[in-house]
Amino acid sequence: MIQRFTDDLSRQNFFACGAELAGVLGLDRDAEGNRIAAWPNDVERFVASIENPLLLTDAWRIGQLAPRQRDTVFKLLESPVRVTEFRGVSLAFEQSRWPGVWGPNVDTLLCCRALGDRGLSNIGSAVELGSGSGFISKFLLAHAPDLSAMTLVDRYAAAAECSRAHVQDARCEVINDDAMVALQGRRFDLVVTNPPYIPRPRSIADNAYEGVDLLAFLTHHGSDMLTKNGRIVTITSSLCAHLFEPMVASSSLIARVLSATEVPLKVLNVLNNASWLEYLIAARGVRCEVRDGYELWHEVRVVELTHRTK
Numbered sequence: 678m679i680q681r682f683t684d685d686l687s688r689q690n691f692f693a694c695g696a697e698l699a700g701v702l703g704l705d706r707d708a709e710g711n712r713i714a715a716w717p718n719d720v721e722r723f724v725a726s727i728e729n730p731l732l733l734t735d736a737w738r739i740g741q742l743a744p745r746q747r748d749t750v751f752k753l754l755e756s757p758v759r760v761t762e763f764r765g766v767s768l769a770f771e772q773s774r775w776p777g778v779w780g781p782n783v784d785t786l787l788c789c790r791a792l793g794d795r796g797l798s799n800i801g802s803a804v805e806l807g808s809g810s811g812f813i814s815k816f817l818l819a820h821a822p823d824l825s826a827m828t829l830v831d832r833y834a835a836a837a838e839c840s841r842a843h844v845q846d847a848r849c850e851v852i853n854d855d856a857m858v859a860l861q862g863r864r865f866d867l868v869v870t871n872p873p874y875i876p877r878p879r880s881i882a883d884n885a886y887e888g889v890d891l892l893a894f895l896t897h898h899g900s901d902m903l904t905k906n907g908r909i910v911t912i913t914s915s916l917c918a919h920l921f922e923p924m925v926a927s928s929s930l931i932a933r934v935l936s937a938t939e940v941p942l943k944v945l946n947v948l949n950n951a952s953w954l955e956y957l958i959a960a961r962g963v964r965c966e967v968r969d970g971y972e973l974w975h976e977v978r979v980v981e982l983t984h985r986t987k
Contacts, residue, residue: 678697678759680692680759680760681762682762684764686763687729688727688730689726689727689733690723691726692722693721693753694722695715695717697756699713702722724749727742732782732783732943733783733786739751759771763786764793764820766819766820768780768812768815775810777835777836778833785813785871787938789812791910791979792817800824800866800867801826802864802866802867802904803866805830806856806891807830807870808831808844809831810843811829813869814829815843817867818846818849828863828865829850831852832855837851838853864902865902866907867907868895869910871911872891872892873886873888873890874892874914876889876956886946889920892913892921895911895982896927896982897928900928908982908983909983910979910980910981910982912979913978913980914977916962929984933981934979935980935981936979940974943971954973
């Protein structure tokens with residue numbers, strides 16, 4: 678299954694490809710009437726599109742499609758390999774091959790859109806912290822014209838191997854280690870990350886859904902990772918604004934919001950944990966409003982951090 682987004686993320690187009698053409702769309706015979714069990718993977722057929730998707734799997738908007746289109750899209754979403762395409766960058770992610778690793782999500786595309794709109798010239802070296810699927814690094818390699826050295830770091834072995842499998846480029850270095858340790862003494866023109874940003878009292882460091890440890894590290898030590906005109910681009914959320922904004926204020930960095938988008942909060946192990954959800958609502962990072970098929974909302978922000986001038 679291919680999900681292809683327009684450059685401004687205003688439309689998500691769904692395509693069936695390969696074996697799905699016969700197994701889901703019923704295209705099981707060629708022009709001469711011979712049975713075809715599976716078409717080549719590079720053969721595709723448009724199925725449906727939705728406008729202004731809020732999530733990569735926006736169940737409510739998909740549910741508004743005509744019944745046959747709706748059911749076809751939901752069936753395609755069960756495919757073992759999901760291809761995500763945005764601004765000419767494509768990544769085929771197979772969740773069963775990379776258990777515990779996140780594939781591209783709405784945060785990923787919002788970050789890439791902001792990076793592209795901000796401009797990517799004069800970036801010779803870059804690092805992605807918590808690289809996971811590697812989509813953001815692939816985007817930088819495709820769109821930063823001066824990029825000569827791209828470093829991908831992930832502390833989890835499976836995630837580092839996933840990055841290595843997806844980002845095949847001679848300019849890349851993949852490191853399986855804690856970035857806070859592995860990158861000491863190194864400086865980059867661009868540091869980019871989509872870090873954990875859902876705070877929780879007594880958070881557990883190895884749970885990717887909770888804690889702001891990496892954000893805290895970036896605000897307090899990020900300037901040591903940057904060249905003179907370097908910048909950090911990170912994802913944050915209204916969920917952690919009460920923690921992140923004071924961190925920046927007390928740091929040697931200044932923050933600029935590149936984009937802000939309200940999206941549903943759809944992390945089920947958070948939504949179904951009453952005490953955790955109560956904490957997030959009490960911190961005023963969650964807005965409760967039933968609309969567009971969702972009931973809880975937060976604002977995803979792409980933030981640029983640069984050296985504070987004296």
